Amino acid sequence: MVRVKEGEKMSYSKEVMKRFKNPKFGEKMKNPDAIGEVGNATCGDVMKIFLKIEKNKKGDEIIKDISFQTFGCVAAISSSDALCELAKGKTIKQALKITRNNIVKKLQGLPNLKFHCSVLGEKALKTAIENYKKKKK
Amino acid sequence: MKVYLDNGATTQVAKEVAEVIDNMLTKNFGNPSSLHQFGEEANEEIVKARETIAKKINANPSEIFFTSGGTESDNLAIKGIAYAYMDKGKHIITTEIEHPAISKTCEHLEKCGFNVTYLSVDKEGFISLEKLENAITDDTILVSIIHANNEIGTIQDMKAISQLCKKKDVLFHTDAVQSFTKVPIDVKAMNIDLLSISGHKIHGPKGIGALFIRKGVKVIPLLHGGDQEGKIRSGTENTPGIVGFAKAVEIISEKDVKQMKELRDRLIDGIQKSVVDAKLNGPKGDKRLANNVNISFKYIEGESMLYHLDGKGVAVSTGSACSSQSLSPSPVLISIGLKPEDAHGSIRFTLSRYTTKEEIDYTIDSVKEIVENLRKISPLKK
Numbered sequence: 002m003v004r005v006k007e008g009e010k011m012s013y014s015k016e017v018m019k020r021f022k023n024p025k026f027g028e029k030m031k032n033p034d035a036i037g038e039v040g041n042a043t044c045g046d047v048m049k050i051f052l053k054i055e056k057n058k059k060g061d062e063i064i065k066d067i068s069f070q071t072f073g074c075v076a077a078i079s080s081s082d083a084l085c086e087l088a089k090g091k092t093i094k095q096a097l098k099i100t101r102n103n104i105v106k107k108l109q110g111l112p113n114l115k116f117h118c119s120v121l122g123e124k125a126l127k128t129a130i131e132n133y134k135k136k137k138k
Numbered sequence: 139m140k141v142y143l144d145n146g147a148t149t150q151v152a153k154e155v156a157e158v159i160d161n162m163l164t165k166n167f168g169n170p171s172s173l174h175q176f177g178e179e180a181n182e183e184i185v186k187a188r189e190t191i192a193k194k195i196n197a198n199p200s201e202i203f204f205t206s207g208g209t210e211s212d213n214l215a216i217k218g219i220a221y222a223y224m225d226k227g228k229h230i231i232t233t234e235i236e237h238p239a240i241s242k243t244c245e246h247l248e249k250c251g252f253n254v255t256y257l258s259v260d261k262e263g264f265i266s267l268e269k270l271e272n273a274i275t276d277d278t279i280l281v282s283i284i285h286a287n288n289e290i291g292t293i294q295d296m297k298a299i300s301q302l303c304k305k306k307d308v309l310f311h312t313d314a315v316q317s318f319t320k321v322p323i324d325v326k327a328m329n330i331d332l333l334s335i336s337g338h339k340i341h342g343p344k345g346i347g348a349l350f351i352r353k354g355v356k357v358i359p360l361l362h363g364g365d366q367e368g369k370i371r372s373g374t375e376n377t378p379g380i381v382g383f384a385k386a387v388e389i390i391s392e393k394d395v396k397q398m399k400e401l402r403d404r405l406i407d408g409i410q411k412s413v414v415d416a417k418l419n420g421p422k423g424d425k426r427l428a429n430n431v432n433i434s435f436k437y438i439e440g441e442s443m444l445y446h447l448d449g450k451g452v453a454v455s456t457g458s459a460c461s462s463q464s465l466s467p468s469p470v471l472i473s474i475g476l477k478p479e480d481a482h483g484s485i486r487f488t489l490s491r492y493t494t495k496e497e498i499d500y501t502i503d504s505v506k507e508i509v510e511n512l513r514k515i516s517p518l519k520k
Contacts, residue, residue: 018445027515029514038517045465045467070515072437072516072518073442074439074442074458077442114465
């Protein structure tokens with residue numbers, strides 16, 4: 002974990018920069034089954050997650066496809082991308098277990114000041130799944 | 139291509155400057171206070187440097203006091219005046235768009251029993267003379283207003299402000315760290331009592347600055363010791379810094395300023411022509427600092443933009459919260475009425491005398507490409 006002392010300049014891990022520069026999941030999805038949007042522009046972060054859900058052979062609902070649109074800093078964009086990779090192919094039940102710590106680990110650490118970006122990722126996915134469940138009812 | 143457009147943060151030391159610094163470090167290394175030849179030779183250089191800097195702002199050499207930089211000059215001016223004149227009054231007036239070296243010093247003085255008024259500014263960053271006049275009371279001892287703002291480049295009307303201060307019999311200080319050598323300064327004609335300047339913003343070295351203090355104005359020193367700098371600033375003189383600072387002042391010309399203005403406008407026009415929803419922060423034309431461009435790109439966040447530009451070799455800065463320790467957006471941009479999301483999307487490009495047309499055109503192309511890509515993944519762009 003990259004720890005940054007108060008007043009010290011923060012620096013990003015190689016993994017963060019790689020995902021930020023070339024996000025694999027950064028695009029708007031056409032006809033998604035659900036959308037989860039969290040954060041607000043005033044604070045400088047808005048994260049939107051798009052989901053495509055399908056049933057597998059066992060009948061479990063899985064995240065067939067996932068993408069994001071994010072207004073935010075390097076950490077917010079790379080957290081979104083890491084989240085998408087973690088969630089893709091998972092059952093909804095598994096996806097709901099993805100935490101901020103999984104995202105931070107996937108990114109090989111985030112500066113302390115930017116930890117909230119990973120929280121945003123966790124929330125965005127949970128919101129999208131909740132919206133999917135509501136829609137189904 | 140490597141393009142350095144963060145000259146508001148610091149500048150590369152000019153070759154000519156590096157040469158004189160080297161000489162002061164290795165050959166003319168004496169302590170100017172020493173009585174022998176080594177001391178005398180170093181002292182001669184300081185005398186010349188002081189004259190050069192005094193001449194640039196039409197001051198007397200005896201009114202120039204070398205410090206460790208802009209921050210110290212600002213602290214010395216504000217605290218030095220506050221403590222020297224506290225029997226006369228305990229009210230200071232400044233603005234909402236000062237450099238932290240002023241605003242945080244004022245906040246400190248508030249804790250010490252002083253009252254501070256922070257003047258608001260209009261959409262382009264200008265203070266209102268009427269508001270200033272209304273803010274001055276019998277208790278006011280000092281007005282401190284930044285000459286050219288470091289973020290948005292707004293140049294205040296020094297003459298009008300100082301005339302008002304003179305009429306009301308209060309002292310006037312200005313932080314001229316960004317404007318020095320880019321905007322003509324005449325402390326006599328402009329009636330300025332104290333003025334802060336710095337070396338590393340003008341291709342001089344870091345760790346050197348100066349405070350102009352008009353003759354007759356009292357200042358309580360921050361540092362006590364060997365009584366150097368007319369007892370105002372103790373500590374052995376930073377001779378390489380002082381001589382390098384003066385050299386930097388010597389080499390900058392009107393032609394440099396003119397070129398920066400042309401390239402500044404080329405950058406503004408180029409970006410606004412190729413990118414939609416790109417708003418210039420601060421004024422246009424002659425009331426804008428020669429080397430400052432500050433643009434808010436809607437729907438995207440500044441830190442992301444900065445790192446993408448960095449990836450292309452273009453160095454800039456941003457007023458976004460995400461790049462600051464406090465995670466709050468630039469107070470200056472909020473003061474001129476920007477919505478927080480637009481402040482988050484602001485990028486500052488600051489040019490120097492070494493900036494070229496090719497670099498500006500490359501920057502415009504890079505900005506266009508990056509903004510398009512970031513907007514593609516922005517949920518705000520509909």
